[in-house]
Amino acid sequence: MLQVKTLASLASISLIILLFAAGCGSNASSPGDSKAVTTASSAPLAGLDEASSSVDLSTVTLRVGQTGWSNLELGFKAAGLSDTPYKVQYSVFQGGNLQLEAMAAGNIDLGSTSEIPPLFASQAANGGNFKIIASFESTTLNQELVIPKGSPIKSVADLKGKKVAYVNATTAHYFLAKMLEAAGMSWSDIEAVPLSTSDGLSALISGKVDALASYGNAIITAHQNGATELASAKDILSGNFLYEATPEAINDPAKHAAIVDYLTRLNKFYAWTRNNQQQWAEITAANTKQPVEQALNTLKLGEEQRPSKLSSDFEKAIASQQEVADTLAGLGLLKNDLDVSSIWSREFEEELQQITAESK
Numbered sequence: 001m002l003q004v005k006t007l008a009s010l011a012s013i014s015l016i017i018l019l020f021a022a023g024c025g026s027n028a029s030s031p032g033d034s035k036a037v038t039t040a041s042s043a044p045l046a047g048l049d050e051a052s053s054s055v056d057l058s059t060v061t062l063r064v065g066q067t068g069w070s071n072l073e074l075g076f077k078a079a080g081l082s083d084t085p086y087k088v089q090y091s092v093f094q095g096g097n098l099q100l101e102a103m104a105a106g107n108i109d110l111g112s113t114s115e116i117p118p119l120f121a122s123q124a125a126n127g128g129n130f131k132i133i134a135s136f137e138s139t140t141l142n143q144e145l146v147i148p149k150g151s152p153i154k155s156v157a158d159l160k161g162k163k164v165a166y167v168n169a170t171t172a173h174y175f176l177a178k179m180l181e182a183a184g185m186s187w188s189d190i191e192a193v194p195l196s197t198s199d200g201l202s203a204l205i206s207g208k209v210d211a212l213a214s215y216g217n218a219i220i221t222a223h224q225n226g227a228t229e230l231a232s233a234k235d236i237l238s239g240n241f242l243y244e245a246t247p248e249a250i251n252d253p254a255k256h257a258a259i260v261d262y263l264t265r266l267n268k269f270y271a272w273t274r275n276n277q278q279q280w281a282e283i284t285a286a287n288t289k290q291p292v293e294q295a296l297n298t299l300k301l302g303e304e305q306r307p308s309k310l311s312s313d314f315e316k317a318i319a320s321q322q323e324v325a326d327t328l329a330g331l332g333l334l335k336n337d338l339d340v341s342s343i344w345s346r347e348f349e350e351e352l353q354q355i356t357a358e359s360k
C-alpha cells in the first residue's frame with residue numbers, strides 16, 4: 001500500500017485525542033446538534049500578535065464544528081481553556097464532510113476534517129465556501145476495513161462482488177480505494193454502498209453489508225459487536241488533519257483574531273491530553289460508551305504513533321494533500337484534476353508559525 005505522507009476526522013483516535021476525525025462517527029450527538037457556550041471575558045492567550053488585541057473580541061461568536069461528540073467543548077473545559085474572550089457556538093457532526101456542507105451553507109465558521117473531504121467539497125458550487133487555513137498531526141489508528149462476526153471473508157480480494165459500506169468523501173472513501181487497488185481490484189469490482197458512520201455500522205452489524213470502511217466510534221463499536229479488522233489504513237493515511245474557515249471569517253479582523261486564539265488553545269489542549277491521559281480517557285469513555293481502559297489504551301497508542309499537535313509546515317501539508325488528490329483523480333473518484341494549493345489560504349501562516357514555535 002502506498003503510504004501517504006499527510007491527512008479526520010475526526011477519525012477516531014484523533015477523535016479521542018481531540019478531536020475527527022477525520023475523520024469521526026458518533027454514538028452521542030446527532031449531526032448538526034449545536035449550542036452556544038458563553039464563556040467568561042478574558043484576554044487572548046499570551047504570544048499572539050498585536051492584531052488580536054486591537055479588535056473587540058467580545059462581539060464575536062465563533063461557530064465551530066466538531067466530529068463525533070462534544071470533545072472540543074468538554075476538552076477545553078477540562079483543560080481550563082474555555083475562558084475565551086469571545087463566544088463559541090459548537091455543532092457536532094458525524095464527519096468532516098458534513099462540517100464542510102454546513103460551511104458551504106454558511107452555518108459554521110471553522111471546521112476540521114481529514115485531507116479528503118475538502119477535495120470533494122471544492123468541486124461544489126462556489127468552491128465549497130471554504131479555505132484550508134491550518135493543519136495538525138494526529139494518529140491514523142482506528143481507521144479500518146472491518147467484517148462482521150462470523151464472516152467467511154479472509155482478504156480484501158474476497159470482497160469482489162460484495163456489498164461494502166463506506167463513508168463518502170472521507171478518509172474511508174480514500175483508504176478503501178487504496179486497499180482495493182493494492183489487492184488488484186477496482187472500485188467497480190465491489191458494490192460500494194455510501195452510508196453515514198452510524199448507518200454503516202448498523203448495516204454491518206445487521207448483516208446488510210459484507211464489510212465496512214469507517215473510522216472513530218464506528219470502528220470501536222464494530223469491534224465491541226464482534227467485527228474483525230480485514231485491513232488497516234494506518235499505513236495508508238498520512239495523519240494530517242485540516243482546519244477550514246469561510247472566506248468571510250478569514251477576512252473579518254475580529255473573527256480572524258478569534259480563530260488565531262482558538263487554534264492556540266487547541267494546541268494547548270493537545271498538550272493537556274498528553275499530560276492528563278487518565279482524566280481525558282475517563283471523559284472520552286463516558287461520552288463514547290466504552291470502557292475507560294479501552295479509551296486510555298487507544299489514547300496512549302495514538303500518542304505513541306503520532307502525537308497530536310498543530311503544524312506550520314504548509315508546503316509539506318499541501319504536497320501531501322496533492323498526492324491524495326492525484327490518487328483520487330487517477331482512480332476516477334474526483335470529477336476534475338485539482339491544484340490543491342488553490343483551496344489553501346496562507347492568511348494564518350505567520351500566526352501558526354508563532355504558535356508552534358512557542359509550544360516547543
